[in-house]
Amino acid sequence: MTKRALISVSDKTGIVALANNLVDLGWEIISTGGTKASLDEAGVKSLAIEEVTGFPEMMDGRVKTLHPLVHGGLLGRRDLEDHMSAMAEHGIQPIDLVVVNLYPFKETLLAGGDYAEMVEKIDIGGPSMLRSAAKNHASVTVLTDPDDYALVLDELSKNGETSFETRQKLAGKVFRHTASYDALIASYLTEQLEVKETENLTLTYQLNQTMRYGENNHQSATFYESALPISYSIAQAKQLNGKALSFNNIRDADAAIKIARDFLEMPTVVALKHMNPCGIGQASTIGEAWDFAYEADPVSIFGGIIVLNREVDAETAQKMHEIFLEIIIAPSYSPEALEILTTKKKNMRILELDFSEAEASKKEAEVTGVLGGILVQEQDVIEEEPDSWEIPTAKKPTATEFEALKFAWKAVKFVKSNGIIVTNDHQTLGVGPGQTNRVASVKIALEQATEKGLDNAVLGSDAFFPFADNIEVIAEAGVKAIVQPGGSVRDDEVIAACDKHGIAMVFTGIRHFRH
Template sequence: MTKRVLMSVSDKTGIAEFAKALQNLGWEIISTGGTKQTLDQENIRTIAIDEVTGFPEMMDGRVKTLHPMIHGALLGRRDLETHMTQMKVHGIEPIDLVVVNLYPFKDTLLKGGTPDEMIEKIDIGGPSMLRSAAKNHAAVTVVVDPDDYAQVVTELSENGETTLAFRQELAAKVFRHTASYDALIADYLGKQNHITDPESTTLTYDLNQRLRYGENPQQAAVFYQTALPTSFSIAQAKQLNGKSLSFNNIRDADAAIKIARDFLDQPTVVALKHMNPCGIGQAKTITRAWDYAFEADPVSIFGGIVVLNREVDAATAKKMHEIFLEIIIAPSYSDEALDILTTKKKNLRILQLDFSQAQASKKEMEYTGVIGGLLVQNQDIIEENPMEWSVPTKTQPTKTQKQALEFAWKACKFVKSNGILVANQNQTLGVGPGQTNRVGSVKIALSEAFKKSSVLTENAVLASDAFFPFADNIDEIAKAGVKAIIQPGGSVRDDEVIKACDQYGIAMIFTGVRHFRH
């Protein structure tokens, strides 16, 4: 019996060559509208779908393959006599190969398709054929990816049929493909109706990179990107130099660009190490901002990730070239700067990232895996207004202190809890991240800050990501000589903390907002 293939593809890549190869192997080709026209133009003999179904394509192509003559040909089990008898009685000829890819829902969505256009790009017949063929992969080969055409031809040429293992592999790919397709549709329709916490969540990601290993060499890891690409993301950054990114590189780089995203109003440099900022500097020029970031912690920046939110010029590149860095990320680089940075540093990872879409990236949800579950939340992107902050202390912050406090508060948001950060109006000076008690974080931040010259620490202020539970924190801060604090407030012991600040002549701001980061 002559073997039959059904072809119905939106993506015509390689379809004519594939069809010619099958025809040369003696296969009959059944085809639908647009695919048939493509094959006819290549003088490839085809059978129209309505010749098989005895029913015309109708409703602008919405109904053409949803027919027993098609699905019976796909689903009928070749190993069951009852199935084969029923197929013979009803004149159903088996279809042994299905080549289908779906309406371009994703591409239309990325192009900003209208609601009506999006509905018309929801494929019904395609997924139905794919699922039928994949279910019966014991007898039917199903191809959804043009990259698999070559192996199908090879196996058919060498063996007259595909192997069961290959058919299983292709069937699994089909169900991944249709699941991803349906996930995008579900997400789109959910957003159209402003659904934020559905009864189940369907996420889909595309493979970006296979990693050498994960957080440690004994851990396997893969990097996936959102199916609808986010422009301001490490997944979409263009790598200009250096080795491939590692698992830890990607996580650190992601954390660093999130910090830089909150400092777009003036030239800013963010240095990060192990998911915590070790130096943030802002100034009128990117070179001076680099100086501030480097001075903030010249030890920790070694082997760190650096993000600059303005073009890297030659002067800045020369300074960065003097130390060992893992990654540099910026919106652009002058030709001279790129030459400087790559000289004798073939492993330095240099990434170019589109900062114009930074604000749009704040709309993405955050997903955190736990054993047996998934936590979902929106990003910590509250727009805070300093005019709404309160000062509960007798001492009011000076204008310079206010500037430093606003800077410190923005930066402290990105320090792991318990998080403490000391800064002046231009740069971070000391960071105390992730301690199990707040006094410990305070001591670390102050110790780092006051190693520096008195010129830098003259206007030093301190930020805390959450309220101070006890006044002993204030005692430590006062001993160091800090004269202004910013914190959320809200502790049952706020009165004790305020009293301690008043005793030391320290100004304190309550923001009313906390920024835990675990």
């Protein structure tokens, strides 16, 4: 019996060549709508789907392949006599190869399609054929990716059929493809309805990079990016120089660009090491901002991740070129700057990132894996309102101190808890991250800051001070203004300690834990 292939594709890449080769191998082609038109134009003989089903395509193409003569030909098991008898009784001919890719739902969404357009781009017949063929992969070969056409043609040419292993692999690929397709549709409709907590969570990501190893070199790892790309993301950054990013590079770079996103109003440089900022500098020029970030911690910045939120000029590039940096990220680089940075720095990763979509990136949910499940939350991107902050102490911050407190509060949000930061109004001076008690974090931050001098310095804490002992340590160092959320049962003791030492303290009412 002549082998039959059903071809119905939105993406016509390589389809004429595939069909031509199948005809040369003695196959009969069944095709639909636009696919048949393409084959006819190329002179490839094919049967229209209505010639098989006896029914015309109808309802604007919504109904054309949902028919027993199609699905019976796909699902009928060739190894079961009763299946083959039923097919013979009802005039159902086997279909041995299905080539289908789906309506461009994702592409239409990215192009800004309205609701009516999106609904029309929900493919029904395509996934049904793919799933039927994939279920019966013991006998049916199924293709949804043009990259696989050559493999199948090669096997058909050499052996007259595909191997079970190939059919099995292609079937698995189909179910991943249709699952991803359905996940996008589910996500779109969920968003349209503004449903916050769904009974099932469907997420889909696409392969971006196979990594040499994970967090440690004995761990395997893979980088997947959102199926709907986020412009302001490491996944979409353009790499201009250097080796491929490692697992830790990606995590650190992601943390760094999240910090930079909160400092867009002025030229700012963020230096990050092991998921914590080691220097943030803000100034009227990007070169001066680099100086502040570097001076904040010239030891920790070595081998760090650097994000600059303005174009990198030659002068700034020369300063950065003088030390070892792992990654530099910026919206653009002057030609002279790029030449300086790449000279004798073949391995340094240089990335170009679209900062214009930084605000839009705040909408993406944060997903954290745990054993047996995941946690999903909004990003910590709450709009702060400094004018509403409470000042419970007798001493009020000066105008200069208040600007520094605002800077510190922005910065401390990105320090691992228990997180403490010491800053002035344009530069971090000391960072105390991730200690198991807050006093230890305070001491680390103050020790770093004291080396640079505490003129106009203020201190920020990501969560409330549970005891007044923190204030005693801060007072001894000479810091005169503090910003923290407040909310401790011992707030009165903390306030009293500040009043005792003449320290101004601001309560923001918002906590910024970062685990």
